[in-house]
Amino acid sequence: MRRVVLTMFLVMLLASLSFSTVIIGDGFLLGFGRHVDHDVNEPVKSFFGVSWGLGMRYQGYFGQGLTSGLNAYWGVDTILLLVPNKINLGAELAIRLGTNSFFNIGASVGFSFLGAGLYFMGPIEVEGEIIEPSIAYIFPLRLHLAIVF
DSSP states (O other): OHHHHHHHHHHHHHHHHHOOEEEEETTEEEEEEEEGGGOTTSOEEEEEEEETTSSEEEEEESTTOBOSEEEEEEEEEEETTTEEEEEEEEEEEEEEEETTEEEEEEEEEEEEHHHHHHHHHOOEEETTEEEOOOGGGTSOEEEEEEEEO
């Protein structure tokens, strides 16, 4: 466990050296943004950081990047550092709070590798109750909020 925490710390340290914008939320425990042409006056093109499952998360925007209004993106998540979790497509409404600061509200749908595993395992018994897996395990819909600063 100590190696996982140390590795996550090193990943965040290296990421913070090359990225200038921070995101909290939207699947990120803490993420850093990369601007178009590495110019802080340009929109954020992608985010990289630690996910809530103590893995890594990458989110890249289509088009110009993160701007005020509706933005489309794609993302990849892992949990416990390197275990693949999901690949998703999403859209979010970015409300400008200041220069390169946004409040994002959005939704995404994707393919969950762990959800597919649970789905194909079949019914699971938990405390005497049988839980039937749903197709929503494989293609989860996620709503999210995030603050970018």
